Amino acid sequence: MVEDKNIGHSGETPLLEVKDFSLIFRHYGKGLRERDLEVVRNFNLTIHEGEIVAVLGASGSGKSLLANAILGILPDNAVTSGTLNYKGAALTEKKQALLRGKEISLIPQSVNALDPLMKTGKQVRTMIARRNKKRVQQDIFKKVGLPDSAGDRYPFELSGGMARRVLISTSMAGNANLVIADEPTPGLDPAVLQETVGQMRRLADAGKGMMFITHDIEIALQIADKIAVFYEGETIEIAQAGDFSGKGERLRHPYTRALWRALPKNDFISLQPSAYSNSRKSGKPSLEIKGISYHYPNSSWLFKDLDLTVQPGEIVGVYGHSGSGKSTMAQVIAGYRTTLGGTVEIAGKTIPKKGRHPVQMVWQHPEKAINPRWRIKQTLQEAGEIDQKLLKTLGIRQDWLERWPSELSGGELQRFCLARAMTGDTEYLVADEITTMLDAVTQSQIWHSLIELADERGVGILAISHDYHLLERVCDRIIHFDDLK
CATH class of the missing domain: 3.40.50.300 (P-loop containing nucleotide triphosphate hydrolases)
Structure with missing residues (x-):
């Protein structure tokens, strides 16, 4: 004790x-x-x-x-x-x-705690006992860096970072x-x-x-x-x-x-760009993002005419502030959203909408990316034959396969999300804040495993993060998102 x-x-x-x-x-x-x-x-x-x-x-x-x-x-x-x-x-x-x-109040870990059918401003106002509830809510949003317009949006219309600030606001609104x-x-x-x-x-x-x-x-x-x-x-x-x-x-x-x-600023092991030279000489085609654009209905452009290239085996970091549009860009590249202009190409050909997408995405919140009614084994089998070597590389224990998602931690779930994404013929991976929910030791383990897999298979990675120290450790090059838009 x-x-x-x-x-x-x-x-x-x-x-x-x-x-x-x-x-x-x-x-x-x-x-x-x-x-x-x-x-x-x-x-x-x-x-x-x-x-x-x-x-x-x-x-x-x-x-x-x-x-x-x-x-x-x-x-x-x-x-x-x-x-x-x-x-x-x-x-x-x-x-x-x-x-x-x-x-006693709780600021929950998962943004799933927000009511998806209620606008965020109203959710915060339900916690306020004082008069002038809307003005108090707007003042709290200002303190946590949220614009007034965020209060008129539903949770799914906000970035992960903005949704998390709404959760924090609900606690600040109470007594x-x-x-x-x-x-x-x-x-x-x-x-x-x-x-x-x-x-x-x-x-x-x-x-x-x-x-x-x-x-x-x-x-x-x-x-x-x-x-x-x-x-x-x-x-x-x-x-x-x-x-x-x-x-x-x-x-x-x-x-x-x-x-x-294990922190990136301390002894986190850095792999030098030369580690990827074999993958780049393999003759595999590059991922080319040409002039993609996107905005939400009745909103201004999140990004317009955005260009980006990722080589096979290369890890490219994208750094930027919360709510800037990084995750939306990732979803367009991985085929979850349709670009309002431009193309996403491999080997000079636009990626078809049908069939397994050669660009797979690992999301920031693993609990939102896995069916809660399926055991983990079924989730992996949906993506193809289970690769035992891949599971071992990612540190996945065999007994986890029979568990439900609710019986695993965020770090354990994220390992499965990576295993599912890297199964089959994946050519490129979009990693959207994949270790931001994890402790330093687990973060280091997952990134070292991912770098090893990328090098071995020649998979290019687009790593999106707000953690510049981390990107410096794992990436060949880093691009500020504002420079892409």
Whole structure:
């Protein structure tokens, strides 16, 4: 058990106290054989008013399940033990139901939490108890960098980063004392990220407590008073921001040091462009985007007459701010949207609309790209014969194949999305913020695997990201999206 030292809060009653908390899922297999899967064990944490505590850990470590346990929204087969206290009183099921969405609010990880049939401005206004709700909502949108026009759009009309800011706005609109922010910042460009982090810090400075669940060490260091490192369901270390420096000499646990050193700005292994020379000399045709244009109905052009070329085996990075049109460009190139001018060609021929598209796309949010009613094995088989070597390269375990998507973490789902995209005769891959939801170690593993596959198969990759440090590590060249438009 890792001790949670409440420096500066001696004698104060914590806003939230988690003590010796454990969580298991009870499953029944063939012959009604009972099987218990332990996902959180002996977790300890306290949060006081005005304090932000980051829960930092790998994808699949159980961080989001901890948030669901506090809110009382675990599935029926979950069994818990230990203590959950709010303001010194036990968080019973009845009390959780009374506090949820009022005194305790959640900024959810998935943008699927937004109502697809309600305009975003109205969704935020439902959380506002004061008068002049529209003016308050517009003021909140301004603080998180959203234009007034975003309030008149449905979630599917916004970029991933803009939709995430709407989720953050719903929490800012309420009067909760405890905010649980579950991965609230992936997909935000640096400018918007800094403003959003600042707003969250101001919420804490006004007396609110916050559990900030994240895989991103750098964001945790910017915003948190202390950092609880979570690994395979257990707190392995509670550290101060200043402990993350140099080679991580002041960090006690090897996994914490590995997270720190896996960042692109630290020891993330860079592969030089020369690694792709064999693929480029293979004679494979290049992907040519010639003069494509797109805008949404009754809106201005997102991009017009856009040109871009990707060579086989080459990794080209596209960098730009959230909402600039990068993901829409990706969807046009991969055949999900029809260009309003120009062509997408391979070997000088426009890609036909019928049949398997030679340009495959991996989306930012894997849970939106996988049928929740299919087991993972069926999802892979839809794309073709399962390639066992490919699964091994991507670190996919055989027992995952029999699971439902809801039983896997974001990082595990994203590996399957990559496996599905790389199955068959894929010639080019569009990777749209594919590791922005993942911790540094998993991010590094996936990109190294993807680079290896691209080199081996001569697959060209268009890597879209707001993380310039990452693109510097993995790409042959980087293009700012504004320079393409």
